[in-house]
Amino acid sequence: MMKLTVNGTQREVDCEPDMPLLWALRDLLQLRGTKYGCGKGLCGACTVHLDGQARRSCQVTVADASGAAITTIEGLSADGQHPLQQAWREHNVPQCGYCQPGQIMAASALLAANPGASDDEIRSTMSGNLCRCGTYPRIHAAIKSAQYTNAAVEKAEDEA
Structure with missing residues (x-):
């Protein structure tokens, strides 16, 4: 089990450490706001924040994201009022x-x-x-x- 802090909540995901963060967010945590675009970090559709920095989630492994504060579009504002x-x-x-x-x-x-x-x-x-x-x-x-x-x-x- 890998531990991730996503949108202020600690979550556990059962996956390999080298799984792209994008897939853990979308498939395992059901946070579908982060989109798959190219899978190569070139388009930006999968951008999330890791410790406040914009990162391509298709290029970050779950292991690399462990211990970081991850923010997805769902966590930017609970009511869409950002x-x-x-x-x-x-x-x-x-x-x-x-x-x-x-x-x-x-x-x-x-x-x-x-x-x-x-x-x-x-x-x-x-x-x-x-x-x-x-x-x-x-x-x-x-x-x-x-x-x-x-x-x-x-x-x-x-x-x-």
Whole structure:
């Protein structure tokens, strides 16, 4: 049995240590928000957070993830109200929607590490997450919108 901390809860999975984290999340823990895209770490559909860092879950083994805090799209916000999830809806980002969990997870790791990310930093970070529908301008707009929302909330909290 392997122990994983997923979305704040310790879970046990009965698998080989070299199983990709993606399969443990989807098949063993039934967390289907993380998507299989290419299986080679090239598309970003399977992006999750390991200790707050965006990682391709198809390229991380269960053994490597053991001991790390794993966050999936399901754990980003219990009620779907994370500023990025709200911005995604406001900007009508998804078309087919398949890549969107990975896009949101990559964007949330970026904004957590760099709340004031520039347009170039956003483009650079997000360039590793592919969208076959080409919603890149809406993705970028949603990230900028979430930045402004976060900044407004932080300013209000500071003034209170």
